Amino acid sequence: MPPDEARPGTLRTLIDFAQPLGTGGRLRLGFGEPSRVLVARTADEVRPVLDAVEALAREGRWCVGYLRYEAAAAFDRAFAVHAADGPLAWFGVHDEALPWPEATDNDAPASLDWQLGLSRADFDSRMQAIHRAISNGELYQLNYTATLHADFHGEPLALFMALRQAQPDGYAAFIDAGEEQLLSVSPELFFDWQGERILTRPMKGTAPRGATPAEDEALAQRLRTVPKERAENVMIVDLIRNDLSRVAKPFSVRVPRLFHTEALPTVWQMTSDVEALVREGTTLADAFAALFPCGSITGAPKVSAMRMIRELEPEARGVYCGAVGVVQPGGHAIFNVPIRTVALRGAQARCGIGSGITADARADAEWEEWRHKRAFLDRAGRASGPPFDLLETLALVDGELRDAPAHLARMAIAAAHFERPWNQASVASCLDDLKARHATGMWRVRLLLDAQGTPRAEAFAMEAPPARVLLQLATRPFGEAHSEFTRFKTTRRAHYEALAPTESGAFDTLLWNRDGEITECTRGNIALLLDGRWVTPPLRCGLLGGIGRANRLRSGQLAEAVVRVDDLPRVQALAFVNSLRGWIDADFAPFQK
Structure with a gap:
């Protein structure tokens, strides 16, 4: 709502930030109507806004706001960006901070149907263009992104609370700027600047979470050791070291921590710390001029990467990949890189998703990484669903x-x-x-x-299980194959029930994911005799790790192998497997022969 329509006492802004350079704990506060608003709509206005923010903070005010990615042109005209779709910089100024609300009376948010405005074919084509640019020596790495869109009809604060629950910790901020609302639950620190010490923590390298503790640790270990992920991380560390040196005292830039893995609810992320002592006389605007936009969301070299980003991405990124943060009374500044951020404008919601592309990046793996990164949106959607056990x-x-x-x-x-x-x-x-x-x-x-x-x-x-059953092949892909409500067994089973057998005599439905890979049945796992050996799909295809399945893998009766729908004509035999009923020989229902 516009500022002059705000309800008295309404919280307009919330921040829940980690404090890497603080005393521990979290900076968790609310703010009401700002006493004034600082807005930059042109590149020439960005630095004056940052100067005003710094001056007001030193006078004892709280300043909370954001910069769009397109504000980069204010610091270097060589940075190529699209025309901005909103204010380049926006900060609310507050005379006092309020306690974090212990509870809200907002209704649970409606589930959003997020749609990616990019086809897989276009994604592959752009990947090829990036690889050509790398081969030609134009750049080393490029952070390529696309935008998810959804219709939104609900209460923004309720959606923020659901997102924060889905992506806890990190640097969460809710900012109602009137014409738009920003809901950021980013895990990535842009910079924390207090006194003469400034810390940056670029995030580069992603892996999914495992379905079991052993698999989870194996994925984390792989992330720490895979050359592609380490190379991607160190390229950006070197870029940020160079950026930070522009405001640092001589010889003070250092990297105290490299290749650190952080566990988020849906992914593992790899971060590194780059810190320095800031030269006397450095202003907040100077720090942004040296560091913005963060190299982790551009690529390297930054100028070349941003030029190609503008060529490949058809729309402005907006606050996504910009900066969201707070400057506290006295001047302590903490900003995140808003990489897990929903922007609301009217009935429209948007959220960016992306990854760093290097010479050895594969389209399949990057596409899969995008799916893992957007999982926080799906996880937030569970807040709007029915309770589950x-x-x-x-x-x-x-x-x-x-x-x-x-x-x-x-x-x-x-x-x-x-x-x-x-x-x-x-x-x-x-x-x-x-x-x-x-x-x-x-x-x-x-x-x-x-x-x-x-x-x-x-x-x-329970009656004795049948000796043989008929299975029906699903007529469409199982869209929830990689959902946490598939990887873990709960009473929330509507996604399974929607694919229950429709043909008379069918015992269960054989499911397959969007990549055409067989996964499981709605009530148990599947075993297939293919090329002379019994196999079952691996967990990464998107399925529940059944107890009966695990027993047979351990005994050697089954081995893991990807089986595609196209492979089914070669399958010699089938079996339904779970702990409850054991091993039941199966056939495809006659209507599918």
């Missing part, structure tokens, strides 16, 4: 629970992922009580864990 389904036969330790271990991992309390003794006691009431017969047990960590168990009479 964690779920394990076990077979209880004559008083004995099949594979109980493995099921409890898997539920404990899910509880950690969804940040739910886990008490092994309480869960075991719950199951013991159920076993005592069902000492004979065959039962299907549903073990549930709610958001407070309270377990409950239910038992349902």
Whole structure:
């Protein structure tokens, strides 16, 4: 809403920032209506706005705001950018800070249907253009991005809270600038400048989180050691060292930490620290002139990379890849690189996504990295969905629970992922009580864990599994293959139920992902006899790591292999596999032959 329409007492700005150079803890504050607003709409106005911000902060005010990526032209006319789609710089000035709201009365945000305005074919074509430029010696690396768009009808603050829950820690900021609202939950520090010390922490290198602790650690280790990721990181470290030297005291630039992996909810990210002592007389505008835009979101060399970015990207980046931050009373400045940022304008939402392209980058891997990076948006969407419990389904036969330790271990991992309390003794006691009431017969047990960590168990009479079943092949890709609600078993199963069998006599549906890779069935895993050996899809294809599947991988009865839909005519036999029912031989339903 415009400033003159703001409701009295309404929080217009929230910041929740880490303090790398502070005393620990977080800078978590709210701000009401600004006493004044500083706006730059032309390149010539950007430096005066930053000078005013610095002066007002030294007088005791709080200044919170942002610079668009397109503000780069204010610091170097050689930086090629599109025409800006809003203010180049915007800062609200506040006489006092307010406490962070303990609770809000906002409704849960509506789920947004994000659409990427870039086809895979166009992505591949631009990757080829970047590789040609690298081969021709025009640049070493380029950060290529695209924009996700969605219709938005809801309360911006509620969406921010959901995003912050999905992407905690880091540098979160909600700024209602009237004509637009910025919802940044970026994990990347641009710079933290206090006194004479300035710290930058560029983020370069990404890997997905694993479905198990062992896989998670293996992915982190791989990120730290893969030459491509290390090269990408060190190129930007060198660029920022050079940028920082423009305002640093001689010989004070150093790199105290290199190739550090940070665990975020949906990805591993690799960061490095570059710090320096700032020369006397350096202003906030000088610091931006030396460092902006951050090299991690341009590439190297910066001028050449930005020129190619303007050629390849059809629209302005906006606040995405710019800077969002706060200058505290006295002058301590903390700014993030808004790489996980949603911009709202009216009924439209936009969010950028991208990655650094080097000579050895592969289109498939980069496209996959984009998918992992945008997962925080999908994770935020769970706040708008119905409540859910964690779920394990076990077979209880004559008083004995099949594979109980493995099921409890898997539920404990899910509880950690969804940040739910886990008490092994309480869960075991719950199951013991159920076993005592069902000492004979065959039962299907549903073990549930709610958001407070309270377990409950239910038992349902179960018949012996059939000797053979029919499977129906899904008629469309399983869009949620890589969702956390696929990797972890919960009661939120609408994405599975939407692909339940539609043909009479079909036992279950065989699913496949957007890349045409077989994943699993809606209620169990799949085993396929292909080229003389039994295989099952690897977890990276997007599926639940079933207990029955794990047992057979361990015994050597199954091996992991990618199987595509196109490979199905060569499959010699099929089997449905899970812990509850065991191994059931399967065929494709006759209507698919």
